[in-house]
Amino acid sequence: MNRPNVVKACLALGTALLLGACSPVPPGTGVFLLIDTSGTYAGELDRARSVINYLLGTLDPGDSFGVARIDGGSFSEKDILVRVTFDERPSVANDEKRLFLEKVGAFTDTVRSAAHTDITGGVLQAVEWLNEVGPGRKTVLIFSDMEEDLPEGFVRDFPMELEGVRVIALNVTKLRPDNVDPRTYAMRLDRWRERIESGGGRFAVINDLERLDVALDL
Amino acid sequence: MPGWMMVWPENPALSVLFLLITLILFLYGARAPAHRGIQSTARALNQGCKLIAEAIRGVQERLAARNREVLLSEGLEDAERQIEQEFQRISAAVDRDLGGYPALHRRLADQVARIDEDYRKVTDSPPAPDSWTQTLNAAGELVEKAGTQPAAAKAVDALRTAIEQAHDDAMETYRESSRERHDLLAKMVPAWRAMSSTLTRVENSVGNIFERSRRIDELMDEYREISAKSDVAERKLTSSTLSQFVIASFVLVVASLGGFINFQLIALPMSEMVGATSRLGSMQTSDVAALVIILIEITMGLFLMESLRITRLFPVIGRLDARARRRMAWATLSILVILAGIESSLAYMRDMLAADRVALTQQLAGAAVQRPEFMWIPAVGQMVMGFILPFALTFVAIPLESFIHSSRIVLGQVTVGLLRALAFGVDMLGFAADHAGKALKNVYDVVVFLPLKIEELVLQARADRAEAVSTKRSTSTA
Numbered sequence: 001m002n003r004p005n006v007v008k009a010c011l012a013l014g015t016a017l018l019l020g021a022c023s024p025v026p027p028g029t030g031v032f033l034l035i036d037t038s039g040t041y042a043g044e045l046d047r048a049r050s051v052i053n054y055l056l057g058t059l060d061p062g063d064s065f066g067v068a069r070i071d072g073g074s075f076s077e078k079d080i081l082v083r084v085t086f087d088e089r090p091s092v093a094n095d096e097k098r099l100f101l102e103k104v105g106a107f108t109d110t111v112r113s114a115a116h117t118d119i120t121g122g123v124l125q126a127v128e129w130l131n132e133v134g135p136g137r138k139t140v141l142i143f144s145d146m147e148e149d150l151p152e153g154f155v156r157d158f159p160m161e162l163e164g165v166r167v168i169a170l171n172v173t174k175l176r177p178d179n180v181d182p183r184t185y186a187m188r189l190d191r192w193r194e195r196i197e198s199g200g201g202r203f204a205v206i207n208d209l210e211r212l213d214v215a216l217d218l
Numbered sequence: 219m220p221g222w223m224m225v226w227p228e229n230p231a232l233s234v235l236f237l238l239i240t241l242i243l244f245l246y247g248a249r250a251p252a253h254r255g256i257q258s259t260a261r262a263l264n265q266g267c268k269l270i271a272e273a274i275r276g277v278q279e280r281l282a283a284r285n286r287e288v289l290l291s292e293g294l295e296d297a298e299r300q301i302e303q304e305f306q307r308i309s310a311a312v313d314r315d316l317g318g319y320p321a322l323h324r325r326l327a328d329q330v331a332r333i334d335e336d337y338r339k340v341t342d343s344p345p346a347p348d349s350w351t352q353t354l355n356a357a358g359e360l361v362e363k364a365g366t367q368p369a370a371a372k373a374v375d376a377l378r379t380a381i382e383q384a385h386d387d388a389m390e391t392y393r394e395s396s397r398e399r400h401d402l403l404a405k406m407v408p409a410w411r412a413m414s415s416t417l418t419r420v421e422n423s424v425g426n427i428f429e430r431s432r433r434i435d436e437l438m439d440e441y442r443e444i445s446a447k448s449d450v451a452e453r454k455l456t457s458s459t460l461s462q463f464v465i466a467s468f469v470l471v472v473a474s475l476g477g478f479i480n481f482q483l484i485a486l487p488m489s490e491m492v493g494a495t496s497r498l499g500s501m502q503t504s505d506v507a508a509l510v511i512i513l514i515e516i517t518m519g520l521f522l523m524e525s526l527r528i529t530r531l532f533p534v535i536g537r538l539d540a541r542a543r544r545r546m547a548w549a550t551l552s553i554l555v556i557l558a559g560i561e562s563s564l565a566y567m568r569d570m571l572a573a574d575r576v577a578l579t580q581q582l583a584g585a586a587v588q589r590p591e592f593m594w595i596p597a598v599g600q601m602v603m604g605f606i607l608p609f610a611l612t613f614v615a616i617p618l619e620s621f622i623h624s625s626r627i628v629l630g631q632v633t634v635g636l637l638r639a640l641a642f643g644v645d646m647l648g649f650a651a652d653h654a655g656k657a658l659k660n661v662y663d664v665v666v667f668l669p670l671k672i673e674e675l676v677l678q679a680r681a682d683r684a685e686a687v688s689t690k691r692s693t694s695t696a
Contacts (some may be wrong), residue, residue, distance in 0.1 A: 056582055087487065
């Protein structure tokens with residue numbers, strides 16, 4: 001093959017590759033943040049907001065981000081504050097992030113303390129949305145003391161399907177009984193770890209929010 | 219030592235000694251065939267290595283001959299190209315400087331004719347001859363002599379006065395004509411200067427052509443040397459090729475860095491056009507798109523350089539007629555200008571995106587959003603860079619051509635060197651195998667030195683005895 005033909009062939013191959021392989025793939029990362037609004041934990045909302053700000057600054061165009069509150073019955077659409085898959089274009093994605101920030105700000109300014117804490121319902125809701133969006137990496141962040149307090153009649157003691165989902169408990173504060181017997185705190189976290197890992201997920205705890213970037217690895 | 223090898227298990231030392239003696243005896247008995255085996259193996263290895271080395275040298279020589287052919291052929295082509303360029307330059311110089319030679323000649327002829335005419339005009343008229351003075355003197359004497367004859371004196375005096383008047387008139391005319399001649403000579407000066415300037419121009423043009431002719435002579439000598447395939451020409455070409463390879467590689471590295479900067483300028487804003495999420499293999503499509511734009515620019519640059527006949531990578535373009543090449547040059551230049559405009563706008567968009575990103579980060583951090591002063595300076599700088607870099611990348615074609623041509627030769631030379639080293643290595647291996655065989659035979663003899671020594675002593679005793687018997691026989695016979 002002489003030199004001009006080789007050049008033509010390379011150009012043709014390159015064009016074919018470009019046309020054939022440009023199909024969009026699922027966005028890279030999906031994060032769902034659950035914010036506990038029950039009891040004394042409602043006072044930690046400012047820290048939750050800084051986590052949201054950090055995530056908004058870290059997530060890329062095409063990534064998905066949702067925020068929902070945990071209250072007495074969290075497996076409900078009405079508890080979802082905002083959820084969005086950012087646009088592919090960086091400028092539009094930035095505008096969406098600003099809007100996201102406004103909505104979260106409006107929520108944190110007007111939130112009222114919830115009587116119960118349905119963490120399992122929130123996790124199920126988050127996983128359902130993440131599976132629907134279908135990102136490459138799925139992460140559920142739970143900003144809570146991880147003490148579940150269900151209203152009477154609610155059923156949550158069943159196995160959860162969490163294959164490929166990473167569940168990270170953030171800022172797990174110690175409760176009064178934990179101070180009396182620290183084993184309670186460890187047992188509470190172990191129970192959650194067992195539930196998550198038996199469902200095929202991975203569980204981690206991050207109390208030092210300064211190292212959130214390393215732990216999340218977004 | 220395994221138990222089954224123990225002849226006397228209760229006495230291991232004795233067993234070992236027995237085995238050792240048996241082994242030595244066995245080795246002694248097998249000494250001759252073992253030596254032959256070692257020797258033949260070593261020789262086979264040596265011969266095999268020699269054959270392999272010979273084959274490698276054959277390949278190396280063929281490759282070296284091929285390299286030489288390519289080198290000389292490229293050298294010839296290059297010399298032809300340079301000669302052609304020199305002829306084109308001479309042609310251009312002749313067209314430019316000597317094309318108007320007929321007009322120049324006519325102008326020179328006119329100037330010479332004018333000078334000649336003026337010269338003839340300035341021919342000096344002789345001043346009044348002495349006869350005027352003699353006539354006047356004679357008329358004066360006649361007036362004195364004719365003092366008693368007033369009529370005659372008056373007539374002579376009138377004649378003298380008339381002659382004096384005529385003399386004065388003649389002198390005045392002479393002065394007038396001298397003045398005119400001086401005026402004409404003064405007018406001739408610019409004509410002389412013009413002619414001198416014209417002749418200097420002609421001299422410069424001719425000198426320039428002579429200089430180019432000398433360069434052509436040098437190139438022709440070089441061409442003859444290459445045609446004769448002389449070693450000197452080959453050495454010169456090899457050295458020149460190596461220099462070209464190093465210089466072209468250096469320039470290409472610099473150009474690659476320029477391309478990288480160009481890529482960084484347009485990769486981010488490309489995500490606004492093709493999206494930031496789609497991927498092509500492990501790369502983002504926006505990165506691929508930016509890379510493709512840069513590659514297209516380089517390709518257009520290659521075509522532009524080919525159309526201008528600065529490089530000769532594509533013979534098809536080189537064979538096009540001048541008109542088609544001119545059209546192609548304009549087309550590629552237009553595409554380059556459009557791409558440069560696109561890059562410039564992308565660079566501006568990059569600055570806007572970066573500013574937006576900074577503003578968002580400030581907002582997320584809870585700080586007041588503010589745009590720093592003089593932010594327009596980097597924006598303008600990026601736009602200018604975005605516009606200039608595509609044209610700068612155009613010139614990559616020149617070092618690329620040098621690199622392609624020289625790398626073929628350099629690669630061939632390196633391969634020849636490697637083959638030579640390989641052949642030497644294989645030769646050394648054969649040599650080592652031969653000597654290892656000899657050393658092994660000696661080691662073998664060291665192991666069985668005791669039976670060998672006994673054998674030597676026995677043979678010596680036998681020889682002594684035989685000598686004694688023969689001596690006795692000869693004595694008794696005598």
